[in-house]
Amino acid sequence: MIRKLLVVLLCAGSLSAHAALDPAQVRQLAAEDSSDKVAAIRQLTQTADPDAVRVLKAMADDNLYLAGDQTVIIEGDKAFDAATGEAIKMPANPESPTVNNRIRGELASALAALKLFDPDVTVRLTSAQKLQSQVTPEMAPLLARALEKESDARIKALLVLAHAQANLGNEDPEARMAAVKALAETSSPTIKSVLLPLTEKAGEPDDKVRYEAIATVKAIDSRLAMAENFGRAFSGLSLGSILLLGALGLAITYGVMGIINMAHGELLMVGAYATYGMQTLFRAYLPDYLDWYLPAAIPAAFFAAALVGVVMERTVIRWLYGRTLETLLATWGISLVLIQAARVLFGAQNVEVANPSWMSGGIEIMPNLILPWNRIIIVGFAMFVLFLVWVLMNKTRLGMFVRAVTQNRPMAGCVGVPTARIDTMAFALGAGIAGLGGVALSQISNVGPDMGQGYIVDSFMVVVVGGVGQLAGAVWAALGLGIFSKLLEGWAGAVIAKIAILVCIIIFIQKRPQGIFALKGRFVE
Amino acid sequence: MRKPLTLRILSALDSKGWLALGVFLALALVVVPLLHLAVPEDSAFHLSTYFITLIGKIMCYALVAVAMDLIWGYGGILSLGHGLFFALGGYAFGMYLMRQIGRDGSYGADIPDFMVFLDWKEIPWFWSGSDSFLWVAILVIVVPALVAFIFGYFAFRSRIKGVYFSIITQALTYAAMLLFFRNETGFGGNNGFTDFKRVLGFSVTSPETRLVLFGLTAVMLAVTLVFASWLVKSKFGRVLTAIRDAESRVMFIGYNPLWYKLTIWVISAVLCGIAGALYVPQVGIINPSEMSPANSIEIAIWVAVGGRGTLIGPIIGAFVVNLAKSWFTVSFPEYWLFFLGLLFIVVTLMLPQGLVGLWKKLMARKEGAAA
Numbered sequence: 001m002i003r004k005l006l007v008v009l010l011c012a013g014s015l016s017a018h019a020a021l022d023p024a025q026v027r028q029l030a031a032e033d034s035s036d037k038v039a040a041i042r043q044l045t046q047t048a049d050p051d052a053v054r055v056l057k058a059m060a061d062d063n064l065y066l067a068g069d070q071t072v073i074i075e076g077d078k079a080f081d082a083a084t085g086e087a088i089k090m091p092a093n094p095e096s097p098t099v100n101n102r103i104r105g106e107l108a109s110a111l112a113a114l115k116l117f118d119p120d121v122t123v124r125l126t127s128a129q130k131l132q133s134q135v136t137p138e139m140a141p142l143l144a145r146a147l148e149k150e151s152d153a154r155i156k157a158l159l160v161l162a163h164a165q166a167n168l169g170n171e172d173p174e175a176r177m178a179a180v181k182a183l184a185e186t187s188s189p190t191i192k193s194v195l196l197p198l199t200e201k202a203g204e205p206d207d208k209v210r211y212e213a214i215a216t217v218k219a220i221d222s223r224l225a226m227a228e229n230f231g232r233a234f235s236g237l238s239l240g241s242i243l244l245l246g247a248l249g250l251a252i253t254y255g256v257m258g259i260i261n262m263a264h265g266e267l268l269m270v271g272a273y274a275t276y277g278m279q280t281l282f283r284a285y286l287p288d289y290l291d292w293y294l295p296a297a298i299p300a301a302f303f304a305a306a307l308v309g310v311v312m313e314r315t316v317i318r319w320l321y322g323r324t325l326e327t328l329l330a331t332w333g334i335s336l337v338l339i340q341a342a343r344v345l346f347g348a349q350n351v352e353v354a355n356p357s358w359m360s361g362g363i364e365i366m367p368n369l370i371l372p373w374n375r376i377i378i379v380g381f382a383m384f385v386l387f388l389v390w391v392l393m394n395k396t397r398l399g400m401f402v403r404a405v406t407q408n409r410p411m412a413g414c415v416g417v418p419t420a421r422i423d424t425m426a427f428a429l430g431a432g433i434a435g436l437g438g439v440a441l442s443q444i445s446n447v448g449p450d451m452g453q454g455y456i457v458d459s460f461m462v463v464v465v466g467g468v469g470q471l472a473g474a475v476w477a478a479l480g481l482g483i484f485s486k487l488l489e490g491w492a493g494a495v496i497a498k499i500a501i502l503v504c505i506i507i508f509i510q511k512r513p514q515g516i517f518a519l520k521g522r523f524v525e
Numbered sequence: 526m527r528k529p530l531t532l533r534i535l536s537a538l539d540s541k542g543w544l545a546l547g548v549f550l551a552l553a554l555v556v557v558p559l560l561h562l563a564v565p566e567d568s569a570f571h572l573s574t575y576f577i578t579l580i581g582k583i584m585c586y587a588l589v590a591v592a593m594d595l596i597w598g599y600g601g602i603l604s605l606g607h608g609l610f611f612a613l614g615g616y617a618f619g620m621y622l623m624r625q626i627g628r629d630g631s632y633g634a635d636i637p638d639f640m641v642f643l644d645w646k647e648i649p650w651f652w653s654g655s656d657s658f659l660w661v662a663i664l665v666i667v668v669p670a671l672v673a674f675i676f677g678y679f680a681f682r683s684r685i686k687g688v689y690f691s692i693i694t695q696a697l698t699y700a701a702m703l704l705f706f707r708n709e710t711g712f713g714g715n716n717g718f719t720d721f722k723r724v725l726g727f728s729v730t731s732p733e734t735r736l737v738l739f740g741l742t743a744v745m746l747a748v749t750l751v752f753a754s755w756l757v758k759s760k761f762g763r764v765l766t767a768i769r770d771a772e773s774r775v776m777f778i779g780y781n782p783l784w785y786k787l788t789i790w791v792i793s794a795v796l797c798g799i800a801g802a803l804y805v806p807q808v809g810i811i812n813p814s815e816m817s818p819a820n821s822i823e824i825a826i827w828v829a830v831g832g833r834g835t836l837i838g839p840i841i842g843a844f845v846v847n848l849a850k851s852w853f854t855v856s857f858p859e860y861w862l863f864f865l866g867l868l869f870i871v872v873t874l875m876l877p878q879g880l881v882g883l884w885k886k887l888m889a890r891k892e893g894a895a896a
Contacts (some may be wrong), residue, residue: 319874495703499703
């Protein structure tokens with residue numbers, strides 16, 4: 001290995017000594033046969049000479065000409081010798097060599113490869129990144145040279161990979177072995193596909209190298225699978241966060257009043273439309289601060305949904321206490337009215353809510369695992385809302401009253417808790433939290449009149465599984481259901497996963513009708 | 526000693542009830558066919574095909590509403606998944622109708638078009654026997670009954686009730702809808718079954734077939750009404766009502782509510798299945814959207830509008846709501862959901878006994894004023 005490096009080093013040294021290119025090689029660029037041209041381009045690329053960049057660029061720009069036996073570059077009214085770069089007299093009748101698409105492609109990749117020697121670090125980095133998927137065995141010496149010169153650690157790591165890939169086709173089994181070993185630490189699907197031919201006898205005659213390749217592919221596979229599962233678990237976590245935002249409010253209203261609010265999904269919709277409205281306001285009046293419409297939308301969505309909740313409670317739900325089944329129907333009616341109202345006000349089409357720029361992009365953890373920022377922020381947001389609700393329920397007087405009414409309404413009334421007002425407050429709180437869920441939802445899915453319909457069944461499932469009136473239950477159930485359904489989706493498809501989850505929940509209810517976390521205490525049915 | 530069967534059936538309705546039933550059957554079986562076939566089309570008394578189909582459809586809905594009332598009005602169990610049983614009956618009969626198309630489909634194949642589309646070579650196992658009317662008639666009853674029994678057994682055994690039960694039935698029909706939306710499930714996916722040609726060899730579009738189906742639906746509705754009246758007045762019906770009002774007390778007396786609830790639940794599901802089977806040839810299509818939770822919850826509002834716990838109420842409710850729906854969706858399509866939503870709210874808030882309750886109240890006031 002060291003000897004090889006030395007040779008490369010010497011080569012590089014000798015090349016930089018005489019700056020000019022070999023005129024015969026340059027002459028080949030204008031050869032009749034396309035294959036000869038390609039060969040010349042590749043050879044020139046190998047030199048990694050800045051002069052080569054100049055010549056190849058001229059050829060790509062159709063500035064390379066043949067004048068007799070001399071290859072010249074003509075730019076406007078000036079002519080240069082292609083090999084040396086010296087200005088010469090304008091030749092009499094220069095001929096332009098044919099540059100067809102194959103040659104153009106070859107030129108483009110050659111120029112890209114030569115960018116590895118660019119003085120600018122960022123240019124080198126992007127070039128090295130681009131190279132990863134298009135390494136050919138001929139590039140090996142070039143890459144070795146680039147590796148030698150490179151000082152930046154990130155680019156170096158990329159180049160090591162590229163060099164190893166190029167060396168997989170090396171004649172020398174030792175070199176191949178070294179290359180396979182160098183690739184053992186990676187986890188990219190492209191490198192796996194490069195390694196695959198080496199796992200078969202036809203592709204790799206040497207047993208040792210083949211076994212190494214097989215082991216490496218296995219290792220890459222397991223890392224890929226891990227990344228995939230991790231990605232699924234993460235999307236499950238973000239789905240769970242959405243479910244949690246939907247279910248928290250529902251858990252409060254169901255816990256306090258024992259009613260299912262079928263319009264809960266529509267309160268999510270109200271929150272999402274409030275976000276849309278805030279975005280429209282910012283576009284019209286504060287276009288410079290458009291990125292900050294989202295923080296402003298959070299209180300707006302909370303209060304809009306809470307207001308709708310208060311109106312619902314005061315006008316309809318209040319009159320139906322103790323008649324839970326009727327409340328179910330009445331709130332369903334409210335949801336129909338709200339959906340149609342959204343259609344009339346905003347149109348039946350989905351409206352566009354854009355992610356602020358600080359939410360786009362993501363963190364790349366592995367080549368096939370990117371965690372998008374908007375999902376990460378939603379998980380964080382859900383945790384934040386959860387924390388607020390926890391504080392509100394456990395550390396404030398209002399929270400104490402709500403818990404008291406949940407546990408024993410008549411007794412709470414007897415000791416002076418204003419149960420009717422607590423009902424309104426709790427309902428407004430639940431509605432407001434749904435509105436916050438709508439803000440989160442607007443960032444990852446369509447905002448339209450029907451958007452809430454899909455969440456009511458899911459949200460209720462969370463409440464059922466978690467147990468009534470229990471924040472901890474809602475949290476565990478939401479995250480559990482989210483992650484479980486995403487993992488299941490991975491190998492069974494979305495529809496089957498959904499059906500399986502619903503069936504599992506129906507069976508689960510048989511065993512524990514009170515949910516995972518049941519309230520402790522005495523109850524009268 | 527018990528009374529003979531005929532007497533018991535006769536006592537299901539009072540004389541006024543029998544008279545009303547007779548008038549209804551005479552209208553459906555004699556007057557409607559005459560007005561449709563014998564009266565010329567330009568006459569004001571002619572009944573159009575649209576009208577026959579609409580009323581036939583609503584009678585199927587009324588059948589579902591009676592089934593729903595048995596379980597909700599008398600059993601106190603609100604199901605938000607009755608659309609599932611309706612659709613199961615419809616799909617079962619739809620299988621037969623699909624097989625009756627024979628080679629007249631657009632691909633001219635022995636198997637239904639959507640199977641050709643899926644590149645299936647032969648009829649899958651669960652379709653076997655679907656070319657026999659008798660087998661399919663059995664399926665129409667057995668499939669909803671079986672699904673209802675299995676689900677109901679587990680649900681009632683763990684004493685799930687109230688809103689819990691409602692939401693779980695909703696989840697059940699939602700899951701089934703997702704399942705039927707898949708092409709691989711083998712029931713036509715999104716499009717479901719349509720383009721029917723024949724039933725028992727008769728063309729489904731001919732006026733005579735339509736009238737026969739119309740008449741059959743009317744008879745089925747009448748028979749169901751008599752059966753339900755007898756059922757709710759029987760000892761079984763009384764225990765059921767007692768369970769609705771005070772389940773714990775009934776248990777302390779020594780009854781096991783499980784079998785009462787389960788029986789009425791299965792009967793209700795079977796009635797829905799039959800209604801679905803009658804619905805499909807008249808409307809000419811069945812697809813998974815029949816199982817959507819919104820459809821099932823609408824059934825509840827028919828019953829609520831008419832009046833729970835009465836048997837005529839659900840029928841009135843089904844007619845009123847669905848006639849309003851067909852009028853609204855033609856004249857003011859954008860206001861239909863507002864109307865339906867407000868109907869849900871107003872009926873639950875102000876008319877807990879429905880239209881029948883309102884009528885009774887008005888009559889009582891009139892009598893009070895007269896006295």
